[in-house]
Amino acid sequence: MSELQLLVAHLVKLGLVALLTGMVVRGRLGLCWTFGLYVLAILVGNTLVTLAPQRFYTPSFWVLKQGVYDVLKMAIAIELTWRAFAAFPGAWRTARVVLLVLLVTGALFLAWLTPRSSFHTLAEWQPGVVTAAVWLLTATALLVVFYQVPIGDWQRAIMLGLAPYLLVFVTWLSLLRSYGWALRTEVSLIDALAYLGVVLFWARAAWRRDAPGFAAAPAQSPA
Amino acid sequence: MLELVLSSVGCAALCYTLGRYNRALALQRWEFVLNAPEQRALQSLRQRLELDGALARQALEAAERARRAKRTPDAITVLRVALQVLEEAGADRLTRLRAMAVYSRMVQAIRPLPAPSPAPFRGAGLKASAAAAGLVHRLLVGTQERFRLWLVLLGLGVRIVLRGGRRAADAASREPERARPWAAFAEGLSDFEALDASHLAAFEALAASLSAIDRGGRLQLWERITGDTR
Numbered sequence: 001m002s003e004l005q006l007l008v009a010h011l012v013k014l015g016l017v018a019l020l021t022g023m024v025v026r027g028r029l030g031l032c033w034t035f036g037l038y039v040l041a042i043l044v045g046n047t048l049v050t051l052a053p054q055r056f057y058t059p060s061f062w063v064l065k066q067g068v069y070d071v072l073k074m075a076i077a078i079e080l081t082w083r084a085f086a087a088f089p090g091a092w093r094t095a096r097v098v099l100l101v102l103l104v105t106g107a108l109f110l111a112w113l114t115p116r117s118s119f120h121t122l123a124e125w126q127p128g129v130v131t132a133a134v135w136l137l138t139a140t141a142l143l144v145v146f147y148q149v150p151i152g153d154w155q156r157a158i159m160l161g162l163a164p165y166l167l168v169f170v171t172w173l174s175l176l177r178s179y180g181w182a183l184r185t186e187v188s189l190i191d192a193l194a195y196l197g198v199v200l201f202w203a204r205a206a207w208r209r210d211a212p213g214f215a216a217a218p219a220q221s222p223a
Numbered sequence: 224m225l226e227l228v229l230s231s232v233g234c235a236a237l238c239y240t241l242g243r244y245n246r247a248l249a250l251q252r253w254e255f256v257l258n259a260p261e262q263r264a265l266q267s268l269r270q271r272l273e274l275d276g277a278l279a280r281q282a283l284e285a286a287e288r289a290r291r292a293k294r295t296p297d298a299i300t301v302l303r304v305a306l307q308v309l310e311e312a313g314a315d316r317l318t319r320l321r322a323m324a325v326y327s328r329m330v331q332a333i334r335p336l337p338a339p340s341p342a343p344f345r346g347a348g349l350k351a352s353a354a355a356a357g358l359v360h361r362l363l364v365g366t367q368e369r370f371r372l373w374l375v376l377l378g379l380g381v382r383i384v385l386r387g388g389r390r391a392a393d394a395a396s397r398e399p400e401r402a403r404p405w406a407a408f409a410e411g412l413s414d415f416e417a418l419d420a421s422h423l424a425a426f427e428a429l430a431a432s433l434s435a436i437d438r439g440g441r442l443q444l445w446e447r448i449t450g451d452t453r
Contacts, residue, residue, distance in 0.1 A: 090330075091328075127226035127227070127230075128226055130226070130230065131226040131229045131230045131233070134229075134230045134233040134234055134237075135229070135233045137233075137237055138233040138234070138236050138237040141236070141237045141240045141241045141244075142236065142237075142240055144240075144241075144244065145240045145241075145243075145244060146328060147328050147329065148249050148252050148253070148325055148328065148329055149249065150246055150249040150250050150253060151244075151246065152246070153246065156241055156244065156246075159237060159241055160237075160238065160241050160242070163233070163234045163237045163238065164234055164238065166230065166234070167230050167231060167234040170226055170227050170230040171227060173226075174224065174226070174227045
């Protein structure tokens with residue numbers, strides 16, 4: 001790990017601490033528990049790798065932590081959908097079907113079309129996992145707009161931060177697949193900088209005070 | 224490469240939809256759905272539709288009187304006024320149809336409407352569209368889909384009538400003595416009134432569906448909407 005990479009990793013760590021503190025102080029932790037777990041998992045992974053690199057900056061640990069992050073990303077998308085649609089039974093039925101179709105399609109794709117997951121084949125299997133997570137979030141966003149379901153600013157910020165970062169990550173993996181491991185350090189640094197940007201975006205959203213309560217509008221169509 | 228393309232499309236769709244998402248507007252819409260004074264809104268819409276129809280018909284009759292009195296320039300001017308009334312009324316109907324499409328997705332069940340029929344219409348294009356919609360209506364299962372089919376037909380109908388009205392007014396300006404454009408305009412106006420009757424029936428079905436949510440259920444839902452999602 002280069003010194004620059006280490007510096008960015010430390011900055012990400014500080015950002016994650018600010019983000020977690022903001023979530024606790026502003027009472028946003030309970031708005032998406034799996035996101036809190038995801039941030040905590042990233043913080044633990046980052047701390048272990050930066051403080052004991054000789055033990056944790058290894059391919060096996062990378063695969064392990066990436067597996068945990070992937071599961072949590074899927075869980076975030078599912079929890080956001082559940083929280084958005086739980087109050088609307090009609091829309092929730094449709095959302096459940098859409099989520100199921102995406103999860104089954106993603107699972108079949110990963111099971112049949114990608115090699116067994118290991119660090120050396122990560123460029124083959126990891127993009128599929130990330131794409132599935134992006135589409136789970138996208139489906140939620142499309143359903144929210146289609147059914148005019150009200151979601152909070154915090155849930156919106158989570159989705160608006162996570163999806164673009166995942167796109168950067170897929171691009172990183174595609175470059176790795178196309179150009180091999182020669183570019184790994186440079187591209188990893190760009191990926192880390194992108195993640196730092198996302199963490200700062202989330203931290204800002206987490207610390208932002210809630211807007212004043214919604215004032216009852218006159219009963220005329222706002223369409 | 225496939226994953227990169229799929230992720231890019233997904234990410235762009237997400238950023239576009241959530242970037243344009245307006246929580247305050249969504250809450251306002253739910254506030255309207257849960258508190259709309261159905262009967263007053265229905266009465267006010269009925270008056271509005273009747274007024275538009277009466278204005279357009281009055282203008283058309285005045286234009287025909289002027290034409291019979293050989294005051295051709297006056298007749299054309301008043302016919303243009305009738306067209307203008309229809310244009311404004313049509314824009315109002317299209318805006319309301321779009322809003323009804325949004326609200327129809329927000330309610331769980333919609334009171335069923337009868338299958339579209341060509342019988343009330345006089346124009347060939349509108350008759351064909353209504354007959355086709357009647358066929359599609361039989362293939363659809365859900366009342367929400369059938370309701371939205373009605374909205375599509377009504378929107379299409381307004382556009383057909385307006386286009387026909389513009390053509391008829393242009394033809395009457397070019398050849399004021401010919402009876403055909405005047406008859407076509409009157410036919411369009413009659414179709415517009417028939418569309419308005421269906422427009423009102425659709426609005427009534429939607430309003431009845433909104434009022435079907437009981438008061439306790441409305442309050443509970445409103446609390447969940449404004450509470451849990453913050």
